[in-house]
Amino acid sequence: MRLASEWLEQACGELDVPAEQVLRLDLCLNEVLANIIAHGGPSAREAPVILSLDAGSDGGDSYATLSLADAGTPFNPLMVNARPQARTLADATPGGLGLTMIANYSDRLGYAFRDGRNHLDLTVRWNASS
């Protein structure tokens, strides 16, 4: 997990991604990897998760897209409804916040299952002049 975060920080540094956006991607990366470990099944643990990063600009905004490919159980996070929020601490159930964090910290999510792998693209966008 820490190795993945260290790789992300280095890759973002090479592509001049601002620190605030690196933190957003890092939070998403941690939540996705935690889900793969917890729910991906044996096939997820037998093959490495492939990470890649792309960054650029379009329409005056800058973006960075982190792509993950894992061999775990097919799982499309875009098809999952967020769990209703507890109204009181007594009613709260620990856990289940990972998808909420991924949805809120990313600006765009893309998912496909192909070649026996889950492919998830997480994009963050920012105004380069701000």
Next chain:
Amino acid sequence: MPIQYEDTNANIRLIKISGRLDIPGTGEIEGKFAALAATDKHPVVVDLTEVSFLASIGIRAIITNAKAQLQRGGKMVLFVGDNAGVAKTLQMTGIDSLVPMFGDIGEATAAVAA
């Protein structure tokens, strides 16, 4: 140490956590956090001002210990100071509505002692 505590003159247990609360970081502190937060002699303030990264596993630890305090009839609040990143995560996930969050230590201690 990524977790330290102090029992103040006002009978409040101040638990200060620092560093990354990702899976390894939370794993490092969760046992001591649970033990410190299990006090039935002090209301608890958890200081997150030096937490640089708060993942859902860290939030799970906070909720678990806050619920345990509640079940003992105790109280726990969070102090984030000017840590905007942690405050944003707690607000985004709605945790601040379950476990009160403060930017000011005076307000945090007053709330937990009330």
